[in-house]
Amino acid sequence: MPVDPAAPSLDAPPRPAAERPRRAFRIEATGEDDLHRARAGVIETAHGPIRTPTFVPLATKATVRTLLPAEVAELGFDIVLGNTFHLMLQPGHELIRHHGGLHRFMGWDGPIITDSGGFQVFSMGHGTVADEIKGRRGRKGQDAPAGSRSHARIESIEEEGVAFRSYVDGSRRFLSPETSMEVQAALGTDLAVVFDECTPFNVERDYTARSTERTHRWLERCLTWHERHAPGWQLVYGIVQGGVYDDLRREACQVVAASRCDAIAIGGSLGAHKDQMYEVVDWSTAELHRAAPDKPRHLLGIGDIDDLVRGVELGIDTFDCAMPTRIARHGMVLVPEPDRRWRVDLTQARWATSDEPLCDGCPCPACAHGFTRGYLHYLLRHRELTGMRLATQHNLAFVARTMAGLRRAIVDGRLAEEAAELRAGRLP
Amino acid sequence: MPVDPAAPSLDAPPRPAAERPRRAFRIEATGEDDLHRARAGVIETAHGPIRTPTFVPLATKATVRTLLPAEVAELGFDIVLGNTFHLMLQPGHELIRHHGGLHRFMGWDGPIITDSGGFQVFSMGHGTVADEIKGRRGRKGQDAPAGSRSHARIESIEEEGVAFRSYVDGSRRFLSPETSMEVQAALGTDLAVVFDECTPFNVERDYTARSTERTHRWLERCLTWHERHAPGWQLVYGIVQGGVYDDLRREACQVVAASRCDAIAIGGSLGAHKDQMYEVVDWSTAELHRAAPDKPRHLLGIGDIDDLVRGVELGIDTFDCAMPTRIARHGMVLVPEPDRRWRVDLTQARWATSDEPLCDGCPCPACAHGFTRGYLHYLLRHRELTGMRLATQHNLAFVARTMAGLRRAIVDGRLAEEAAELRAGRLP
Numbered sequence: 001m002p003v004d005p006a007a008p009s010l011d012a013p014p015r016p017a018a019e020r021p022r023r024a025f026r027i028e029a030t031g032e033d034d035l036h037r038a039r040a041g042v043i044e045t046a047h048g049p050i051r052t053p054t055f056v057p058l059a060t061k062a063t064v065r066t067l068l069p070a071e072v073a074e075l076g077f078d079i080v081l082g083n084t085f086h087l088m089l090q091p092g093h094e095l096i097r098h099h100g101g102l103h104r105f106m107g108w109d110g111p112i113i114t115d116s117g118g119f120q121v122f123s124m125g126h127g128t129v130a131d132e133i134k135g136r137r138g139r140k141g142q143d144a145p146a147g148s149r150s151h152a153r154i155e156s157i158e159e160e161g162v163a164f165r166s167y168v169d170g171s172r173r174f175l176s177p178e179t180s181m182e183v184q185a186a187l188g189t190d191l192a193v194v195f196d197e198c199t200p201f202n203v204e205r206d207y208t209a210r211s212t213e214r215t216h217r218w219l220e221r222c223l224t225w226h227e228r229h230a231p232g233w234q235l236v237y238g239i240v241q242g243g244v245y246d247d248l249r250r251e252a253c254q255v256v257a258a259s260r261c262d263a264i265a266i267g268g269s270l271g272a273h274k275d276q277m278y279e280v281v282d283w284s285t286a287e288l289h290r291a292a293p294d295k296p297r298h299l300l301g302i303g304d305i306d307d308l309v310r311g312v313e314l315g316i317d318t319f320d321c322a323m324p325t326r327i328a329r330h331g332m333v334l335v336p337e338p339d340r341r342w343r344v345d346l347t348q349a350r351w352a353t354s355d356e357p358l359c360d361g362c363p364c365p366a367c368a369h370g371f372t373r374g375y376l377h378y379l380l381r382h383r384e385l386t387g388m389r390l391a392t393q394h395n396l397a398f399v400a401r402t403m404a405g406l407r408r409a410i411v412d413g414r415l416a417e418e419a420a421e422l423r424a425g426r427l428p
Numbered sequence: 429m430p431v432d433p434a435a436p437s438l439d440a441p442p443r444p445a446a447e448r449p450r451r452a453f454r455i456e457a458t459g460e461d462d463l464h465r466a467r468a469g470v471i472e473t474a475h476g477p478i479r480t481p482t483f484v485p486l487a488t489k490a491t492v493r494t495l496l497p498a499e500v501a502e503l504g505f506d507i508v509l510g511n512t513f514h515l516m517l518q519p520g521h522e523l524i525r526h527h528g529g530l531h532r533f534m535g536w537d538g539p540i541i542t543d544s545g546g547f548q549v550f551s552m553g554h555g556t557v558a559d560e561i562k563g564r565r566g567r568k569g570q571d572a573p574a575g576s577r578s579h580a581r582i583e584s585i586e587e588e589g590v591a592f593r594s595y596v597d598g599s600r601r602f603l604s605p606e607t608s609m610e611v612q613a614a615l616g617t618d619l620a621v622v623f624d625e626c627t628p629f630n631v632e633r634d635y636t637a638r639s640t641e642r643t644h645r646w647l648e649r650c651l652t653w654h655e656r657h658a659p660g661w662q663l664v665y666g667i668v669q670g671g672v673y674d675d676l677r678r679e680a681c682q683v684v685a686a687s688r689c690d691a692i693a694i695g696g697s698l699g700a701h702k703d704q705m706y707e708v709v710d711w712s713t714a715e716l717h718r719a720a721p722d723k724p725r726h727l728l729g730i731g732d733i734d735d736l737v738r739g740v741e742l743g744i745d746t747f748d749c750a751m752p753t754r755i756a757r758h759g760m761v762l763v764p765e766p767d768r769r770w771r772v773d774l775t776q777a778r779w780a781t782s783d784e785p786l787c788d789g790c791p792c793p794a795c796a797h798g799f800t801r802g803y804l805h806y807l808l809r810h811r812e813l814t815g816m817r818l819a820t821q822h823n824l825a826f827v828a829r830t831m832a833g834l835r836r837a838i839v840d841g842r843l844a845e846e847a848a849e850l851r852a853g854r855l856p
Contacts, residue, residue, distance in 0.1 A: 062806070066813040068793055091780065091806045098781055099802055107797055352519065353526055365496055369535055374527055378490070378519045385494040385813055 024235055024262050025296045025317075031415040037289050037315030040410040043263070043296050045111040045190035046233035047103060050078045052296065053312045053406055055303060055399045056113060056320040061086050062096070062106040065325060066389035067396075069108040075364070075393065076400040079111040079190075081320045084183050085120035085175070089168045093186040101188030113191035113320070115300070116180045116222075116239075119267070121162050122198040125154035157197075159214065177221035185230040192230065193265055194222035196239040201269035208243035208269075215241045216255050223260050235262040237298060240284055243269045244276060250287045257291035264288055265298040266316075277302070278310050285315035305334065305342040305402055309419050312406045324399050328391035331380035334398040335359055336425040346391070351377035361427065364397035366390040401427055452663050452690050453724045453745075459843040465717050465743030468838040471691070471724050473539040473618035474661035475531060478506045480724065481740045481834055483731060483827045484541060484748040489514050490524070490534040493753060494817035495824075497536040503792070503821065504828040507539040507619075509748045512611050513548035513603070517596045521614040529616030541619035541748070543728070544608045544650075544667075547695070549590050550626040553582035585625075587642065605649035613658040620658065621693055622650035624667040629697035636671035636697075643669045644683045651688050663690040665726060668712055671697045677708060678715045685719035692716055693726040694744075705730070706738050713743035733762065733770040733830055737850050740834045741843065752827050756819035759808035762826040763787055764853040774819070779805035789855065792825035794818040829855055 024044050031038030043050040057064050057072055059080040064072050072080060082102055087093060099105040102112055152167035161176025180195035196215040199208055219238050226236050238261035242248035256264050266284045270277040281299065288297055296317045302308075303321025311319060324334065331347035336359065344351075354373040358366055366376060371390065379387025405428030409418030418428070452472050459466030471478040485492050485500055487508040492500050500508060510530055515521060527533040530540055580595035589604025608623035624643040627636055647666050654664050666689035670676035684692050694712050698705040709727065716725055724745045730736075731749020739747060752762065759775035764787065772779075782801040786794055794804060799818065807815025833856030837846030846856070 061810070061812065062803075063812050063814045066817065068797070068814065068818075070793075070797070090810065095780060095802075099783065099800065105800075105803055105806075107799055107803070352523060355527065365498075369496070369498070371535055372527065372533075374523075375490075375533055375535070378533075382489070382518065384489065384491050385816060386491045386496065388813060389494065389817070390496075 025294055027294070029411045029413075031313065031315075031410055032413050033416070035313050035415050037285050038312050038410055038415055039315065039317065040407050041296070041317065043111075043191075043235075043317070045079075045235065046231075047109060047111045047190050048078070050111050050318070051407065052317040053403060053410070054078060054318055055308065055324075055403050056081045056318055057396055058083075058320060058322050058325055059106065059108070059112075060322070061090070062102060064392075064396075065329065066385070066392045069106065071393065072108075072396070073110065075396050076404060077110075077396070079113060079318075080108055082106075082112055082114045082187065082189060083117075083120065084114045084180055084187070084193075085117035087114075087187060088117065088175075088183045089166050089173070093183045097186040097188070101186075103188060111190040112187075113237075113298075114184050114187055114189040114193065115320075116193040116195040117175050117183070118180070118196040118239075119198045119300070121154070121164055121175050124152050124164060125157065125162075159217075161195075177218040178225045181222050181225045181230060185226075185234065188231065189234065191235050191237060191263070192226065193237045194219050194239055194261070196241055196267060198268055199241070199243060201244060201272060203243065203269075205243075205245055205248070208241075208245060209248055212241045212243075212248055212252050215239065216252070219256065219259055219261070227260070237261060237263045237265045239265045239267045239300075240288070241268040244271050244280055246283050249280060249283045253284055253287035254291055257288055257295070261295070263296040263298065264292065265300050267300040270302070274307065277307070278314070281311060281314050281316065289315055303399065305399070306338065306423065308399070308402055309406065309422050312403075312410075313415065313419055324395035325392050328395045329388045331387075331391065333358055333376075333391050334395045336427050338423060338425045342425075346373060346377045347381045348377075358394055359398065362394065362397055362401070364390075364394040366394045367397075398427075404428065453722055455722070457839045457841075459741065459743075459838055460841050461844070463741050463843050465713050466740050466838055466843055467743065467745065468835050469724070469745065471539075471619075471663075471745070473507075473663065474659075475537060475539045475618050476506070478539050478746070479835065480745040481831055481838075482506060482746055483736065483752075483831050484509045484746055485824055486511075486748060486750050486753055487534065487536070487540075488750070489518070490530060492820075492824075493757065494813070494820045497534065499821065500536075500824070501538065503824050504832060505824070507541060507746075508536055510534075510540055510542045510615065510617060511545075511548065512542045512608055512615070512621075513545035515542075515615060516545065516603075516611045517594050517601070521611045525614040525616070529614075531616060539618040540615075541665075541726075542612050542615055542617040542621065543748075544621040544623040545603050545611070546608070546624040546667075547626045547729070549582070549592055549603050552580050552592060553585065553590075587645075589623075605646040606653045609650050609653045609658060613654075613662065616659065617662065619663050619665060619691070620654065621665040622647050622667055622689070624669055624695060626696050627669070627671060629672060629700060631671070631697075633671075633673055633676070636669075636673060637676055640669045640671075640676055640680050643667065644680070647684065647687055647689070655688070665689060665691045665693045667693045667695045667728075668716070669696040672699050672704060672708055674711050677711045681712055681715035682719055685716055685723070689723070691724040691726065692720065693728050695728040698730070702735065705735070706742070709739060709742050709744065717743055731827065733827070734766070734851065736827070736830055737834065737847050740831075740838075741847055752823035753820050756823045757816045759815075759819065761786055761804075761819050762823045764855050766851060766853045774801060774805045775809045776805075786822055787826065790822065790825055790829070792818070792822040794822045795825075826855075832856065 027039045027041040029040045041052045060083040096105045155163040177195045184192035197211045199211045238256035240252045242252040270280045298318045299316045303323045332343050335344050351373045356373045409415045455467045455469040457468045469480045488511040524533050583591040605623045612620040625639045627639050666684035668680045670680040698708045726746045727744045731751045760771045763772050779801045784801045837843045
């Protein structure tokens with residue numbers, strides 16, 4: 001069901017200011033000394049609280065792949081992330097609205113955040129921009145970007161929005177600030193994210209500056225549409241762009257912080273390597289901490305264990321990333337071994353005879369039931385669905401344990417100590 | 429790891445008769461009147477009791493695809509079936525022995541039955557024999573038979589056994605009565621099945637007669653190997669062949685009943701349509717009921733709901749079949765609608781907007797959590813793993829509920845009534 005940007009289907013007067021939650025974020029504790037930007041808190045939503053800092057598992061296509069909603073909650077997650085771009089194309093947001101919204105459709109009672117579709121639609125244009133943005137190259141465990149699908153292609157990028165061909169059926173579709181917010185309103189998610197232009201990391205300063213300005217104009221259009229049409233309880237994340245340029249990032253932080261958004265996401269190009277990413281996040285949270293200290297801060301698309309630790313230290317409240325669930329389906333599991341980038345490829349032949357468990361003290365079914373690495377190797381090497389499921393649960397349990405440890409440490413005033421433990425591969 | 433038929437790797441003296449369970453099957457109740465061949469009982473195994481009549485879910489490749497062992501047990505199943513042919517090729521029975529046997533490898537503590545590999549190896553020879561044997565034609569929800577895999581082919585069928593090329597790596601392999609029993613001993617299954625020649629239903633009486641005689645010579649060789657080498661607690665199923673010929677079936681029943689096997693499976697060609705299958709089963713159980721009333725009776729590869737009901741009436745104690753789990757992965761779910769052959773294809777577009785549940789009173793997660801047919805349609809149409817898993821659990825729950833109803837009815841002396849209820853689509 002194509003969306004006509006000129007005629008929003010939800011026609012309503014601006015909602016009264018009183019309907020908006022006065023303060024969605026309650027900070028319970030902050031990090032010690034130079035980690036003072038870090039905080040433990042609670043984001044209140046229409047579908048319950050989100051304890052932060054936390055990781056948001058991906059339910060890209062209205063399902064955390066292989067799992068049931070109850071299992072995701074049991075692992076300790078308060079919130080999942082749905083994908084505006086994919087869901088508007090398949091099964092379509094109007095169909096999901098027919099089913100009572102995304103919560104009822106997928107049977108998840110807790111908070112849901114949806115990204116705006118900006119990342120996906122611009123990935124299509126830039127081809128492998130998703131990898132570029134994160135400074136990655138083709139690696140095992142990467143799914144093909146949306147843009148590599150048969151029909152999919154960008155038709156035009158204008159001030160009004162982006163026209164593209166659907167990867168589902170080749171039909172002409174349109175995403176703009178207004179249509180993105182309209183889709184997210186139809187989905188009925190608790191946390192909507194504004195539509196932004198997402199640039200790859202290899203573009204020049206001038207292009208990045210102009211693109212960031214457009215993102216700010218789009219932010220304003222998103223907020224205007226949202227105020228007029230979206231459910232009163234839906235909160236909105238603005239997005240900070242600005243590439244790898246210090247002054248552009250800081251300026252973007254000021255613009256977004258000064259806007260009427262409820263919370264702030266850091267997106268776009270974070271650099272070519274981890275040190276540069278940490279630097280970009282550092283600039284951003286420093287600025288946001290001055291300009292909007294009470295607004296929750298989300299880091300888009302980042303989820304490596306060391307990045308979660310550093311991100312929390314720098315004052316990030318929430319993270320989302322495909323990595324833990326995606327690498328699981330490709331046979332890779334998270335382990336407390338920093339030297340191996342925290343992961344082991346169980347499809348390698350050397351695990352065939354192993355009777356080792358995955359990981360000590362892990363509450364996931366694979367570890368709790370004592371499945372050996374040898375059995376998991378066999379399942380994952382032959383792409384058995386039970387194996388993908390066990391690895392998915394394990395990886396999410398690993399991330400949940402990491403995040404719970406960080407949260408507890410902030411409350412207990414020992415974040416520096418906990419971060420050092422985690423970096424040394426000692427899980428709480 | 430190829431198996432050399434001339435040199436069984438488990439070399440042991442014949443085990444003392446005292447080690448063999450005197451009576452593995454305890455009959456608790458029988459059907460009323462002309463349903464007197466039906467019985468409710470318990471098969472005692474080294475890994476616990478099997479309450480009969482019951483259905484045996486397939487764990488073909490050491491996993492009930494998409495599920496965890498605990499979930500299979502929670503649905504009410506006492507036993508699963510592993511596949512000798514597939515497991516000897518991948519990951520190999522020696523590797524499974526290294527991991528402590530199939531129970532420990534796959535984390536299933538209950539009884540396990542393994543088929544002999546006869547069906548699979550002869551399917552390879554006959555191409556689509558699997559369909560022929562059951563009188564089926566290519567239908568939606570059928571996986572490709574083993575023989576359609578790239579390298580796989582039969583090299584020779586001799587009195588000694590069958591030489592074939594592995595579908596895994598093209599290597600030359602050999603299956604014979606001795607090697608099949610050796611693999612099943614290495615797997616450490618509770619119930620082994622003798623190696624038989626499995627003929628398609630379109631072969632002539634003469635061929636069937638000669639083939640059935642070979643199956644009887646192979647039965648004798650299986651039992652001899654088993655007595656000398658297999659674990660004392662492993663029970664053995666003989667197999668009744670004889671095609672669709674009354675006299676051959678009855679003769680086969682007498683031969684197998686008079687042998688030293690612990691239990692009896694009915695295999696091979698059961699006819700071109702359901703009425704003929706019921707006739708073949710009727711001849712067989714009538715004969716077995718006279719000749720070996722105390723031995724458990726298994727019907728190989730049959731699992732449609734109406735076939736389970738009729739099979740139990742005719743005195744079958746256990747069934748196995750790929751159908752419930754296989755059709756689930758193709759988007760079909762079992763429903764109490766006899767007119768629709770008990771199944772609904774949820775991938776059809778007409779379910780997209782449905783907010784109906786799958787089935788009333790079903791304890792499976794899909795029904796218990798209230799997922800709509802519309803959501804399941806969406807998941808299954810797009811082959812989402814969560815959808816395949818929910819459909820698998822539902823279909824197994826449906827079969828479990830049917831079998832539990834039949835068992836209870838026999839104990840309560842109202843099997844005829846229960847069978848009529850089930851045939852009318854009223855589940856217990």
